[in-house]
Amino acid sequence: MNDRIREAHGDAERVHADAARALHRLQADGALRQVDADFAALLRDRLRASPAVALAGALAMRAVAAGHSSVALGDMHRLLDALGTSAQLPDLDEWRAVLQADACVSTDDAGHAGTLLDFSRDRIALRRYARYEQALADRLAARAAQRQEATADPPALRALLSRLFGRAAGDHAPPMLDRQALAVAMALRRRLLLVTGGPGTGKTTTVARLLVAVIEAARLRGAPPPRIALAAPTGEEAARLREAIAAVLRADLAAGRIDADTAAAVPTQARTLHRLLGWQPGRVAFRHHAGHPLREDLVVVDEASMVDLPLMAKLVEAVPASATLVLIGDPDQLPAVEAGDVLGGLCAASGDGLSLPADDAAFATALLGTDVSPAQADTGPLAGARVHLLHGWRQAGAAPLQALAGALQRGDRDAVLDVFAHGDEAVLSRRHGDGAALAEALRREALPAFAAVRDADDPGQALALAARCRILAALRRGPFGAEHWNAWCAAELGERTPYFHGRLLMIAANSERHGLYNGDLGVVWRDRHGDLAAWFETPQGLRAWRPAQLPVHASAYATTVHKAQGSEFDRVLLVLPDSDARVLSRELLYTALTRARRSVWIWGATETFERALERRTWRESGLEARLRRISASGECAVP
Numbered sequence: 001m002n003d004r005i006r007e008a009h010g011d012a013e014r015v016h017a018d019a020a021r022a023l024h025r026l027q028a029d030g031a032l033r034q035v036d037a038d039f040a041a042l043l044r045d046r047l048r049a050s051p052a053v054a055l056a057g058a059l060a061m062r063a064v065a066a067g068h069s070s071v072a073l074g075d076m077h078r079l080l081d082a083l084g085t086s087a088q089l090p091d092l093d094e095w096r097a098v099l100q101a102d103a104c105v106s107t108d109d110a111g112h113a114g115t116l117l118d119f120s121r122d123r124i125a126l127r128r129y130a131r132y133e134q135a136l137a138d139r140l141a142a143r144a145a146q147r148q149e150a151t152a153d154p155p156a157l158r159a160l161l162s163r164l165f166g167r168a169a170g171d172h173a174p175p176m177l178d179r180q181a182l183a184v185a186m187a188l189r190r191r192l193l194l195v196t197g198g199p200g201t202g203k204t205t206t207v208a209r210l211l212v213a214v215i216e217a218a219r220l221r222g223a224p225p226p227r228i229a230l231a232a233p234t235g236e237e238a239a240r241l242r243e244a245i246a247a248v249l250r251a252d253l254a255a256g257r258i259d260a261d262t263a264a265a266v267p268t269q270a271r272t273l274h275r276l277l278g279w280q281p282g283r284v285a286f287r288h289h290a291g292h293p294l295r296e297d298l299v300v301v302d303e304a305s306m307v308d309l310p311l312m313a314k315l316v317e318a319v320p321a322s323a324t325l326v327l328i329g330d331p332d333q334l335p336a337v338e339a340g341d342v343l344g345g346l347c348a349a350s351g352d353g354l355s356l357p358a359d360d361a362a363f364a365t366a367l368l369g370t371d372v373s374p375a376q377a378d379t380g381p382l383a384g385a386r387v388h389l390l391h392g393w394r395q396a397g398a399a400p401l402q403a404l405a406g407a408l409q410r411g412d413r414d415a416v417l418d419v420f421a422h423g424d425e426a427v428l429s430r431r432h433g434d435g436a437a438l439a440e441a442l443r444r445e446a447l448p449a450f451a452a453v454r455d456a457d458d459p460g461q462a463l464a465l466a467a468r469c470r471i472l473a474a475l476r477r478g479p480f481g482a483e484h485w486n487a488w489c490a491a492e493l494g495e496r497t498p499y500f501h502g503r504l505l506m507i508a509a510n511s512e513r514h515g516l517y518n519g520d521l522g523v524v525w526r527d528r529h530g531d532l533a534a535w536f537e538t539p540q541g542l543r544a545w546r547p548a549q550l551p552v553h554a555s556a557y558a559t560t561v562h563k564a565q566g567s568e569f570d571r572v573l574l575v576l577p578d579s580d581a582r583v584l585s586r587e588l589l590y591t592a593l594t595r596a597r598r599s600v601w602i603w604g605a606t607e608t609f610e611r612a613l614e615r616r617t618w619r620e621s622g623l624e625a626r627l628r629r630i631s632a633s634g635e636c637a638v639p
């Protein structure tokens, strides 16, 4: 053995010994879940991988649960930090060399069939996630490069857009670019469109009018009516989307912006994404995929920030190349619980959504009759695929909430505190104290709203009242966690009977058999005969089940902020823990406080609140980098 070989051998031995020690420490510290440890064992014992590879595998698996689709080798220390372990990683250069040389690890996007781990561009990922990400990037890049066939009769379309987004009579101010109308124009041109914006910027209003415009554009072309699918990640959001679109259509009909035939032609049924794609119990694959795509010509997905990488990859795969995909969302919200921040990656790849490439700008100028100035510089590989809405349209009483959302979004601490200091106490207030003080405060602030649900005339009214108030907790467990306050509210209201009249329930798992989905809200109601049933709003109207027949569920008085994503309540009571916790972040505050339509009340000390404001949610994703690489190579793989 010459010296160089002996030295390399010695390095590898050291890496393996360090990796074995690190794995041991990670497990001893409880930083790995059982599945992460099992995956390391599978790599080591069944596939004969070295400890260095087993460590990379366990951390790649753990990283997915922490929301990362891959982690740069150089960021592995940060991951360990976030997991709260004292484990020491092997020397990174030596670890890198070992991973690159191991046959169990694929080191480029294409090769190494059958490997479970990927180590490309210095990032460690589960091979499955690397493939999801690459396939998603390829398909999105190809979709973003497509344009729809020219719209027939531009004057008629121009007239329609001006009717939909026209200004009030007598408004003589110079015409401003209406970004909602711009989004609709781009939906008539592109095959991939992201419509982003904060709360109340009119995303749903834009969707409703976009549907009208797409249907009218097909009619003007003499084409058959487009087949349209509306979807959202959960049943509750799908129901909200359905109701919101129906409300916009009703208002536009009443205002004469559309006629009755057009309103009737717009679909309002919205499904969960799982339902749209054809979820099959017990199977990972959906019924719809590239080989059996969806039949729709337009697919609109709301609350896209909540869609994780595997689901987004499967969605984009199932939407045929000839169809248009519109994703709606607020990129400042907490990203999906599982790996992804897909919307974040797409936004980073499509620029700020405020300017368009020259050809899109010219198209929009012709259609809107307002000058749309083109972008001065290339805004990213998906340039032109995003329109960001800026104007807040909520009622005047919500102005402080809009100001708060803006300040949180910018991370402007002084502005956030200023909004609280000078805001109306009835709209914005902040308190803190111990658990007993919190119970006292919630007895005053929350229980009357929940008692009103119980005292409603019927289950339909009770469910409508349930949207008035919700306790949102940053943590799930512990004295300031959602589980504790959920149980506390139920005990206060129901005197410890498990199913009591007026109890609010939330479904915790999808059940195709019931037609009930994770997040669906129900209420327990006693009928004339004294029998109790749990009522849920379903696409077929109100339906009831005996409590014992329900899929997994819990009370719904307090939920975690994560669980409340996509929901809205008149009043939000946000409970922060009494000391700092890793989960507290600017995105968590933003998500919690933008769930409120009318007022927010926060329980938490100023220091805890400020620490949360300073901390950003950390999500690692290679999506933007992959899109940039595809764009730089000038190659778009045809899906």
Ligand SMILES: Nc1ncnc2c1ncn2[C@@H]1O[C@H](COP(=O)(O)OP(=O)(O)OP(=O)(O)O)[C@@H](O)[C@H]1O
Pocket: 180, 197, 198, 199, 200, 201, 202, 203, 204, 205, 206, 244, 393, 394, 395, 568
């Ligand atoms: N162009 C518009 N003109 C007048 N009112 C509007 C316009 N767009 C939206 N609004 C009003 O602003 C409010 C919020 O609109 P919408 O629900 O569409 O926003 P959103 O961005 O979907 O909100 P959320 O963040 O809650 O999902 C609604 O009351 C809506 O009627």
